[in-house]
Amino acid sequence: MDRLLTVQEVAERLGTGVRFPRRLIEERRITFVKVGRHVRIPESAVNAFVDAHTVQPVPLRPVALRGAA
Template identity: 65%
Template sequence: MAGKKIQPAGRLLTVAQAAERLNTSERYPRRLIEERRITFVKLGRHVRIPESALDEFITTGLVKPVRLRMKGAA
């Protein structure tokens, strides 16, 4: 058995719970799973998203504000 085992940290969320946390429909987290853009766990036919993976996904998309200076302002 090559490779190391990764254990998800925190709770395992259903697709519906992940969608609620992202404030979207269930379609969006399912698309993220299908495109392999987020870590997920397969338990039989059920799919769960680790809370830590969802936090990481949100943090990765975080855009910090830019402070603009007005010309001629002191």
């Protein structure tokens, strides 16, 4: 079973305030679990969210040196 995180714990892991994970929940952009009136987010869902929104660097092409004309 995956560890269930509170909204506060998710915010700390993402380095944001609690409004951001709450917005993700409201917009149904992240998986969450309702436990009574409490909301918990599986740790794997946070990792999947970060992986899905990670942008890989683009390798730069070497710039040819231009000679003086």
